[in-house]
Amino acid sequence: MVSTFPNPASVDLSRIRLSIRSLQPQLVEWRRRLHQQPELGFQEKLTAEFVSQKLQEWGIEHQTGIAHTGIVATIQGNKLPDSHLATPFDYAQDKLTASRLPNPQVLAIRADMDALPIQELNEVPYKSQHDGVMHACGHDGHTAIALGTAYYLQQHRQDFSGVVKIIFQPAEESPGGAKPMIEAGVLKNPDVEAIIGLHLWNNLPLGTVGVRAGALMAAVECFNCTILGKGGHGALPHQTVDSVVVAAQVVNALQTIVARNINPIDSAVVTVGELHAGTKRNVIADTARMSATVRYFNPSLKGFFNQRVEQIIAGICQSHGANYDLEYWSLYPPVINDIKIAELVRSVAEEVVETPVGIVPECQTMAAEDMSFFLEEVPGCYFFLGSANPAKDLAYPHHHPRFDFDETALAMGVEIFVRCVEKYFVLCH
Known part of the structure; x- marks a missing residue:
C-alpha cells in the first residue's frame, strides 16, 4: 500500500491558493520559533505569549489563561448567510441587520501547543534551546497552522458567514488540556456546533490526508x-x-x-x-x-x-x-469522527491533494489523543496530514529525538482548514 503513495518531491501545490502559498515563509518562521522554545504541558507560557501577541497584532479577539495557558480566538465572518444577500457587511457596525439574522453557525478549530520531555538530536538552526524538552510530535506545526488559519480568516472575513473559534490547547501529551478547557467553557458563548482538528503525521508521506468516519484513534x-x-x-x-x-x-x-x-x-x-x-x-x-x-x-x-x-x-x-x-x-476516550463532518473534511482534502491515492481512509492508530473529549461534546473530525519526506531525511517517527517533518505541509494544513470553514458555512445554510 505504501508504494502507491505519491513521491513527496512530486506533490502538486497548485491547488493551494496563492494567498496561502504566500504565507508559507511566515508559517515556517513561526513554526521554527516555536520549535526553539518547546514547553511541557500547562507550562506553555512563551508559546501562549507568542500566539496572543500575533492575534493582538492582527486585531483578533481572544481570551488567554484558559486552563492555565490555553487561548481561544474568535473570528466573525461578515458575509450574509442568505445566498440572495451577497453583499458583505460588518456585524459590529450594522447592528440592525445583525439583529434580524438567525444565530450564526459556530465552527471550532483545535490545535495543541505542548512539547515532550525529550532531548533533541537534530542538528538544525532551529534546534530546541530548552534542554531536555523537544517538539517531537508536530505540535509546533499545529500551532503555526492554526495561526496561519486565524490570520487568513481575519483578512478574508467576507468569505464566510459564521463564527470560527480557534482553540490553542495546552497539555495534549499529558495530563490532558482538552477536558479542563471544555470545563472552562470554550465550547460556549457562542456555542460551538462542530469542531475540526489535524495532526501532522509522519506515518503518511507529504501529499496525503488520512481521514475516516468513526474511530480514528484509540x-x-x-x-x-x-x-x-x-x-x-x-x-x-x-x-x-x-x-x-x-x-x-x-x-x-x-x-x-x-x-x-x-x-x-x-x-x-x-x-x-x-x-x-x-x-x-x-x-x-x-x-x-x-x-x-x-x-x-x-x-x-x-x-x-x-x-x-x-x-x-x-x-x-x-x-x-x-x-x-x-x-x-x-x-x-477514543477519537470518534462524525460521519458528516468527516465527509466534509474528505471532500475538502480531495480539492487540496491528488486523489485517489492522496486520501487514506485506512489510517487508524492505537495512539490516543485528547481531541476525543471535544468530539464527545460536539460532532467533528480529527484527521492526519501527511508530513513525512524520506528524501529529505524527514521520516523519523513521532516521539523520536530526531523527529522533524516537511514544512510544506504547513500551507497545506492552512488551505484545508480554510476550505473547511468556507464549505461548512455554505452547507449549514
Missing part, C-alpha cells in the same frame, strides 16, 4: 500494580511467595483478555511496559511492580478492561497466596 487506560508476596532465599522457595513468578503469570494472563474476551472484529491491546522486581539473583523478591496501558476503539468497552484486569490479577494472586495493590484509571 481510548487509553492505564494501571499500576504491585504484587505483594513474601521474600526469602533463592534456595528455599517453599518458604516464600515469589512475586516474580506471580507477576510473570499475570503478564501472560493479561494477554488473554484481548485474545479470548474481546470480539475478534474489535481491536484492542494490553501492553505491560514496565516490570520491576528483585535486588539480587539469589534473593526471592517480596514485591514486583508493573505498569501498563490498555487501548481500544469501541466505546462500549469502557469499564470492561478495568474489571477484567482486576479479576485476572486477583485470581492469580489468590492461587499463589499473594496480595496485590492495583491503581487503574482512564486517560482519554
Whole structure:
C-alpha cells in the first residue's frame, strides 16, 4: 500500500491558493520559533505569549489563561448567510441587520501547543534551546497552522458567514488540556456546533490526508500494580511467595483478555511496559511492580478492561497466596469522527491533494489523543496530514529525538482548514 503513495518531491501545490502559498515563509518562521522554545504541558507560557501577541497584532479577539495557558480566538465572518444577500457587511457596525439574522453557525478549530520531555538530536538552526524538552510530535506545526488559519480568516472575513473559534490547547501529551478547557467553557458563548482538528503525521508521506468516519484513534487506560508476596532465599522457595513468578503469570494472563474476551472484529491491546522486581539473583523478591496501558476503539468497552484486569490479577494472586495493590484509571476516550463532518473534511482534502491515492481512509492508530473529549461534546473530525519526506531525511517517527517533518505541509494544513470553514458555512445554510 505504501508504494502507491505519491513521491513527496512530486506533490502538486497548485491547488493551494496563492494567498496561502504566500504565507508559507511566515508559517515556517513561526513554526521554527516555536520549535526553539518547546514547553511541557500547562507550562506553555512563551508559546501562549507568542500566539496572543500575533492575534493582538492582527486585531483578533481572544481570551488567554484558559486552563492555565490555553487561548481561544474568535473570528466573525461578515458575509450574509442568505445566498440572495451577497453583499458583505460588518456585524459590529450594522447592528440592525445583525439583529434580524438567525444565530450564526459556530465552527471550532483545535490545535495543541505542548512539547515532550525529550532531548533533541537534530542538528538544525532551529534546534530546541530548552534542554531536555523537544517538539517531537508536530505540535509546533499545529500551532503555526492554526495561526496561519486565524490570520487568513481575519483578512478574508467576507468569505464566510459564521463564527470560527480557534482553540490553542495546552497539555495534549499529558495530563490532558482538552477536558479542563471544555470545563472552562470554550465550547460556549457562542456555542460551538462542530469542531475540526489535524495532526501532522509522519506515518503518511507529504501529499496525503488520512481521514475516516468513526474511530480514528484509540481510548487509553492505564494501571499500576504491585504484587505483594513474601521474600526469602533463592534456595528455599517453599518458604516464600515469589512475586516474580506471580507477576510473570499475570503478564501472560493479561494477554488473554484481548485474545479470548474481546470480539475478534474489535481491536484492542494490553501492553505491560514496565516490570520491576528483585535486588539480587539469589534473593526471592517480596514485591514486583508493573505498569501498563490498555487501548481500544469501541466505546462500549469502557469499564470492561478495568474489571477484567482486576479479576485476572486477583485470581492469580489468590492461587499463589499473594496480595496485590492495583491503581487503574482512564486517560482519554477514543477519537470518534462524525460521519458528516468527516465527509466534509474528505471532500475538502480531495480539492487540496491528488486523489485517489492522496486520501487514506485506512489510517487508524492505537495512539490516543485528547481531541476525543471535544468530539464527545460536539460532532467533528480529527484527521492526519501527511508530513513525512524520506528524501529529505524527514521520516523519523513521532516521539523520536530526531523527529522533524516537511514544512510544506504547513500551507497545506492552512488551505484545508480554510476550505473547511468556507464549505461548512455554505452547507449549514
